[in-house]
Amino acid sequence: MNAIIQFASKLIRGQAAGSDAVHKFHGGVHPDGQKQQSTTLPIAKLAIPERLVLPLRQHVGYIPKIKVQVGERVLKGQMLAEAEGTLSAAIHAPTSGTVAAISEEIIPHPSGLPDMCITLTPDGQDEWTTLQPVDWRNTDKKTLVASLRSSGIVGLGGATFPTHIKVRADGKSSIHTLVINAAECEPYITCDDMLMRERADEIVQGMEIVKFLLGAESCIVGIEDNKPEATTAMAEACKALPDTSVKVVPTLYPSGDARRLIHLVLGIEIPHDKRSTDVGVQVFNVATVLAIYRYFVYGEPAVDRIVTMTGSVNMPQNFEVLFGTPLQTLIDTAGGAKAGTTHFIMGGPMMGFDLPTINVPITKAANCIIAATPDLFAPPPPAMPCIRCARCADACPVNLQPQELYWFSKSDDFEKARDYNLFDCIECGCCTYVCPSNIPLVQYYRYAKSEIIAVDKAKEAADLARERNEFRLARIEREKLERAQKHAERAASGKAEGAKSEEVKAAPEKSTAETPTAATTAGDAKKAAIAAAIERAKALKAAAQTGEMQKEPSAGTADTTDSSKPAQTEQTKEDPANAEQAKKDKQALIAAAIERAKAQKLAAAQAGITPKNVEDASPAVKAEISEIDTIREKAKQAVKAQNPDSEA
């Protein structure tokens, strides 16, 4: 498979330079362009608003980590949140001012749910932080890519994929062709068109940087034929760059989709489970390329973008808008919304979504805002049953079977939908556009996709829980075994100690001095047991030597429990007074032990902690406990030592 792709890409590389042929993709639709309204006026710069709300979720991937505090003064271009994890992008202050709040605000998302945002109160001075332009021609590529990570630049075509990931050399594939996406196929949107008309030179310089970063040999700009001014401007500017050409593609929605554009300009169809980089092609949006140019040459991070404000407004126009600008400010600058405006659409009419409220900020994804009226976008007529005409299949640019996907999604048969490659659907809306029964097909696919994703996430969580539970059970089993072993050892040494102490009482005058020293020198329980046995033997011998018992000199060496009993019976025979005393002592000891055990049980029941009970333990056990305590102390200190590090 790989060999075929490589062969194909080599073939294409040979063709790419000369051929002007456009390779049409399957399907597609011709919606009414509606682009002329917003192209009459040049790009205008929007004034700094009174309040900027910057959502942390402005890109695909992980939420960045906040680096500022409420009340802090920040300069324009200062990093407010840092990229966290591989797939993430930084967020910068669009102008100088004070951080007013870090709180949950409504974000421009189809859910209409609030999310974490940084609110900035501009001071009006628009004071830049120290900018650090990079001499990219004489800098190592790795350093450049690493610095791009803190630029906050994401794909400005609407997908908002962090750009530094796209230029990262993963060592697997080499990029030979850079495709610049300037198709802008969706109706109403003109931000890329105006950008190319006005700033073609800067775009081409950005292309040179990206080409250098990727190590690409050639560069193709794909523009739809409904933008003749932009095409002329770009063709003129591209003369400055070798191996670069502008390719005009016919106006057909969705030619702006990366895979469709690659097919159009190069004739390569990328396998559905492969990426464009696998065939040596990488696609960048024009606005993204310009942002990269501004970042490297002027050191300016991503703080603004061009937004098309069109539809039912008095002066449709393109504006250079700071991220976080309230939508209301943009609408007001465009002359205000006309009467009868019901809602606002973010993105194009085909793939965009209705904004939940007007109180949302402009984000990195906002390429176009359309003020919608029922005249412009008539509410969809009620959906009729599917008549199996398969017009959707004819229109599908991804060669899917939309009608099958619809049936499976409608009946919650998600596994089947997945089998029919639901996740290859780009949600372009061509099927919905052509459906004679007015079925909201894409809505069904979105529903099925999010259900499948939720199930997959739940499955992942369940697998993690299973793993953790199994680990816990294994750990408990292991701890039980360890505890049993320790108990056995402790019991053995305890018995030895017990027997010894009794003997010590029987013959107190000789061995008391020797026992503790012998026991404390013994390191572990085994050694202690051996030492105790030796000690016992010595004590027995000593007792025998005092002359009070001569009959059993070697009884104690065989078994500890047996040894004490005969010794005592001997004693009762020999010396009744002494035996009486020993008996009393023993009873007192037993009573004390029972009392202790009861207290222990009570304490354990109350606190749920195993009590230490160190007062009456043998010296060997005490030594062990103190040893464990020192280890614990060390561990505590180690944790303390580590904690400040991890916090810093």
Added chain:
Amino acid sequence: MLTALYIMLGLALVLGITLGISALLFKVEGDPLVARIDAILPQTQCGQCGYPGCKPYAMAIAKGEADINQCPPGGDTGARALADLMGVEYKPLNAEHGLPKPKSVAFIDENTCIGCTLCIQACPVDAILGAAKHMHTIIASECTGCELCLAPCPVDCITMEPIGETPDNWKWKYPVIPIKAMPANGSLA
């Protein structure tokens, strides 16, 4: 006649030995059916089914001791999947074992926590962090919402917080055609 008998005997012997060896060589550890049942169960480890965890319940189902409708966190879909796998008739969830609830995670009120470690011992997935006489906290991403930590807490400082909808876990809704209210006089516009 004899040759045929010998051939059959020989074949039987060879095949028998091959089968015997392969039974030893390719021995399947554990019961594969248990693993498949366990894969369907939600791994909450809550014990609402009457067994101490999902695996024991899976083993009980495999043995035929337990019914397929005893797992409230698995819900109706879980019961259906189990019925499919076991080849038995689907049964609605047995209310005796509890009703399905929205997924939630435990939350420890850190001001009330006395650091007794009882909840740590009760947690089946080690999702509670803390030490004796130190405040405990829940690792929310690991919590299965089994509620097993609620009962042992002597100061009742643990509550179950339902997981709210965020842009992260938000799902597109099933497309519905809005029904418009007719004008009061009933005339069709």
